[in-house]
Amino acid sequence: MVVNLFHNYYETVAVILFSIGFTTLLLHRNMIKKIIGLNIMDTAVYLFLAAKGYIVGKAAPIVVDGVQSQKAYINPIPAGLVLTGIVVSVSVTAVMLALTIRLYRRYESLDIDEITMKANMEG
Amino acid sequence: MDFIRNFPFFGIFFCMSSGVINSILPGKWAKRVSLTAITANLAASVCVAYYTIKTNVSTVFIMGHHPAPWGNEIRFGILEGCFATFFCIIMLLSVLGGIKRLEEDISEKRSNLFYVMVNLILAAALALVYTNDLFTGYVFIEIMTIGACGLIVIRGEGRSLVASVKYMIMSLIGSGLILISLSIIYDITGHLLMSNIQETIHVMVENGQYLNPLTTSIALISVGLAMKSALFPFHSWLPDAYTYATSTSSAILSSLISKAYIFLLIKIYYRVIGIDIIFSNKMINLMFAFGILGMIIGSLRAIYQDDLKRMIAYSSVAQIGYIYMGIGLGTHAGMMAALFHIMSHSISKAMLFIAASGLSTVSGRSCKYTHLQGSAHRNKVAGIAFLVGALSMIGLPLTGGFISKVYFAQAAINDPSSWKMIITVITLAISTLLNAVYFMRAIICIYQPVKKLPKNIVRRKDYRMTFALLAFIVANIVLGVKSDAIVQLITFGLGMFN
Numbered sequence: 001m002v003v004n005l006f007h008n009y010y011e012t013v014a015v016i017l018f019s020i021g022f023t024t025l026l027l028h029r030n031m032i033k034k035i036i037g038l039n040i041m042d043t044a045v046y047l048f049l050a051a052k053g054y055i056v057g058k059a060a061p062i063v064v065d066g067v068q069s070q071k072a073y074i075n076p077i078p079a080g081l082v083l084t085g086i087v088v089s090v091s092v093t094a095v096m097l098a099l100t101i102r103l104y105r106r107y108e109s110l111d112i113d114e115i116t117m118k119a120n121m122e123g
Numbered sequence: 124m125d126f127i128r129n130f131p132f133f134g135i136f137f138c139m140s141s142g143v144i145n146s147i148l149p150g151k152w153a154k155r156v157s158l159t160a161i162t163a164n165l166a167a168s169v170c171v172a173y174y175t176i177k178t179n180v181s182t183v184f185i186m187g188h189h190p191a192p193w194g195n196e197i198r199f200g201i202l203e204g205c206f207a208t209f210f211c212i213i214m215l216l217s218v219l220g221g222i223k224r225l226e227e228d229i230s231e232k233r234s235n236l237f238y239v240m241v242n243l244i245l246a247a248a249l250a251l252v253y254t255n256d257l258f259t260g261y262v263f264i265e266i267m268t269i270g271a272c273g274l275i276v277i278r279g280e281g282r283s284l285v286a287s288v289k290y291m292i293m294s295l296i297g298s299g300l301i302l303i304s305l306s307i308i309y310d311i312t313g314h315l316l317m318s319n320i321q322e323t324i325h326v327m328v329e330n331g332q333y334l335n336p337l338t339t340s341i342a343l344i345s346v347g348l349a350m351k352s353a354l355f356p357f358h359s360w361l362p363d364a365y366t367y368a369t370s371t372s373s374a375i376l377s378s379l380i381s382k383a384y385i386f387l388l389i390k391i392y393y394r395v396i397g398i399d400i401i402f403s404n405k406m407i408n409l410m411f412a413f414g415i416l417g418m419i420i421g422s423l424r425a426i427y428q429d430d431l432k433r434m435i436a437y438s439s440v441a442q443i444g445y446i447y448m449g450i451g452l453g454t455h456a457g458m459m460a461a462l463f464h465i466m467s468h469s470i471s472k473a474m475l476f477i478a479a480s481g482l483s484t485v486s487g488r489s490c491k492y493t494h495l496q497g498s499a500h501r502n503k504v505a506g507i508a509f510l511v512g513a514l515s516m517i518g519l520p521l522t523g524g525f526i527s528k529v530y531f532a533q534a535a536i537n538d539p540s541s542w543k544m545i546i547t548v549i550t551l552a553i554s555t556l557l558n559a560v561y562f563m564r565a566i567i568c569i570y571q572p573v574k575k576l577p578k579n580i581v582r583r584k585d586y587r588m589t590f591a592l593l594a595f596i597v598a599n600i601v602l603g604v605k606s607d608a609i610v611q612l613i614t615f616g617l618g619m620f621n
Contacts (some may be wrong), residue, residue: 018303025507034292040584041299052310078264080247081309083259085302088265092295095269099288106499117286 010051017044031100031110035093042089046082053078126371127174128184131197131207131253134560135246138164140598145235153235154222154226154433157242163417165211172204177610181619183255196316199256202462205609208388212598213378213469216239216474220477220591221371224484228278228369240273244375248490257305257456258393259533260387264301264351268294274372284554286363293350293360300347307340317394321621327522328400338535341396341406348388349410352381354447355417358440365436366490370480373377373432377439377476385446385465387456392450394621402453411451411543417519419442424555426564431490434561438516440563441554448550449531452543455536455617459618462613465529467515467523467602474595475512481505481588482569492565497573503534506569515599518555523569523602528555 005012017040024037051074061076090105107115141160145153175182181200189193229237237469245271247267254260268291273453275287281306309315311333312323328335352359365373392401401407421440428434446468479490485501486494499506515522535547602609 018299022296022299025292025299029314031288032312035260038295038299042302045299047300049309050555070375070557075317081306082261088262092265092269092298096288096291096295099272099291100144100285102276103288105439106284115288117597119281122281 014044014048029111029113035096049078049082127170130171134167135162135249138242138246142239145239148235150231150234153238157238161215168207168211172208175201182487196255197253199253200619202251207252213473214245216591216594218372219587222587223585224370224480228248237277239312244270249571251383274370280490283367286367290364297347297350300343304340304343307336311336320395321397348384354385355413355523362436366433370476374473374476378473381576382465382469407451407453407558413443414448414451418550418554425561429492441466443483452534454538456537460530460534464527465525471512471515472596474508475522478505478509491566495569499569504589504592511596517558521603523599526606
């Protein structure tokens with residue numbers, strides 16, 4: 001079991017990073033750190049995907065020198081998924097940052113608990 | 124006739140592109156474009172539903188002429204056609220019903236942005252219903268999340284800002300779980316199209332390979348989608364979001380967005396994993412437990428609320444619990460009951476939110492019970508609609524809610540060997556009782572006789588809301604009276620689903 005963890009160290013690291021990001025996003029009180037957590041979480045998934053698509057000793061899937069055999073290249077699909085994922089992640093990060101700016105202008109705080117308290121007092 | 128096969132794609136594309144155009148149009152035109160897009164999609168979905176019922180096969184539409192393992196696919200059978208039609212109807216009626224309140228809540232200058240969100244959400248909902256590709260599903264889940272956030276925040280008040288941030292946090296955690304689950308599924312099967320994944324998973328399970336990653340991915344995707352659809356322990360974002368959003372937004376959020384996620388979950392269970400594997404998996408017991416807890420605790424919290432919209436929001440938590448309990452029963456009858464409850468609950472909940480907005484408009488724009496006293500006399504149609512919706516939630520005969528409770532009970536009793544039977548039946552009884560407690564309180568409050576009407580309240584007729592509420596009432600009664608036909612369609616649709 002432990003040997004497997006060391007053998008697949010990319011995946012292990014990805015899962016550890018995912019948990020770090022997940023916990024930060026869920027539990028941290030500071031909005032900016034929450035967003036950083038979100039990005040760590042998404043990036044961990046990209047690491048996971050990229051590690052799964054990589055085959056040792058193979059080239060990037062761009063045809064050069066006329067080599068067309070699929071055995072020469074790594075799997076391009078995870079890379080495509082990572083790109084799509086990055087686009088999604090950038091847009092949700094932008095939305096979150098925009099919301100944070102609005103919150104900060106209104107409540108002058110980045111602490112979500114404090115913001116909630118102030119909003120509740122507003123009535 | 125075969126041309127209809129193109130309609131799902133055309134519908135999604137038209138809805139999405141008109142949404143983008145809306146962002147530069149003035150509010151009035153954006154409203155027209157948006158309503159046109161919804162109506163066009165409704166017509167297209169009706170055609171698709173008719174086509175699937177006529178041909179009685181599940182049709183695969185290949186995007187861009189790239190065949191199976193490489194290209195992207197849309198797949199539609201009876202269930203997809205029916206649910207697409209249903210979502211379009213809900214969207215149209217919710218927008219129509221709340222349009223006047225919306226114009227009061229949002230400044231004319233920004234109102235086009237609301238219609239951008241409406242179009243995006245409808246496009247995403249249709250895409251989730253139709254798509255046959257897991258990763259496309261993920262992308263549209265995110266589009267829907269952003270759209271929903273926009274719907275909550277559009278009023279621009281402090282409380283709705285905070286509510287939308289809370290929604291985003293829970294939702295993004297859910298997305299993260301879904302994404303990693305999809306990655307695991309892709310890694311163990313090597314496919315992204317639902318039908319290919321299912322074939323591979325069947326072979327894997329027969330050979331006993333990769334069972335742990337499979338269970339992990341089922342658990343992650345179930346929890347991820349449960350977070351997004353506000354199943355009980357993950358519902359913390361829901362009450363604020365529904366309460367502080369404008370009434371159309373609340374109706375769309377509760378009736379369309381969370382239901383589209385549940386539909387996707389059921390679709391993943393059938394199409395991607397294979398329903399037999401799901402039924403033998405322990406994961407659905409967790410869904411069952413959460414559902415049961417949600418039914419009780421959601422209802423208990425609803426009793427304590429003194430705000431009508433907040434009460435309806437907590438009632439949503441309870442009703443989502445019903446749906447997950449149906450899924451968790453682990454039988455085909457349970458799934459069928461869950462799908463029927465998605466329909467009946469969507470219609471009643473959207474109706475309740477629109478009616479609540481109608482009632483609060485004639486009570487000084489407040490949803491507190493103390494202000495709402497006797498409001499049903501001031502706005503008769505909204506009062507009747509609220510009454511019908513409440514009775515449907517409690518589960519009185521002739522309404523959709525009654526039929527879904529009957530099917531839940533039947534699904535539980537049909538499987539007497541299971542330990543879930545007795546729990547389901549008892550919880551249904553308790554939950555019905557609790558529903559009756561808080562809805563009766565609301566009904567008594569709004570129908571309280573008042574001696575004289577307050578003079579300062581403007582009573583302008585809102586024909587669009589009246590129309591929407593009447594249509595909701597009719598739809599609810601149709602669900603209650605003509606349930607056999609709908610249940611038959613759902614059963615056929617589920618049969619086509621694998």
